[in-house]
Amino acid sequence: MRRKLVVALLCAAFLPAFTTSASAADIVEIIAANPKLTLFAAAIKSAGLTDKLKEKGPFTVFAPTDEAFKRLPGKALDNLMKAENHEQLVKLVSYHIVPARVAAKDMDGKMYNTKTILGKEIEIDADDPGEGIRINKVKVTATDQIADNGVVHEIGRVLLP
16 A cells, blocks of 8 residues: 555656656647648658758648548659659648648638748638638648647648649
């Protein structure tokens, strides 16, 4: 009985130090840990944007699911991943990233344009409650995967700049 009490006291004394000092994952880690975003994670890496998305941010990433990438015509994804098409891949991935933290509640009931890190605008449309949130008319399928440097929302299609 005494041994259990000592262990409980030690856990109570040291556990908060470990749990409160741990930080949330960054955008790259959130995306890499999501089994529905493996192709987008690979695209981020191939585009050389991993370091950018590990910065302080904040960022909002509208991440196409693997199913969204599979909807691209023909061998578009394979072609994008080739070295000679690196610049196109950078543009494509950059078009999915907004340099601000935009949670679902921030979009709710609004319709507006915002710039991506590519410098091009995307349309956020969440003013019709029955339609959910749409980015360039593409449905957001999962919201608010919170990272320490931003937020990730899953989308059902790849956005084309």
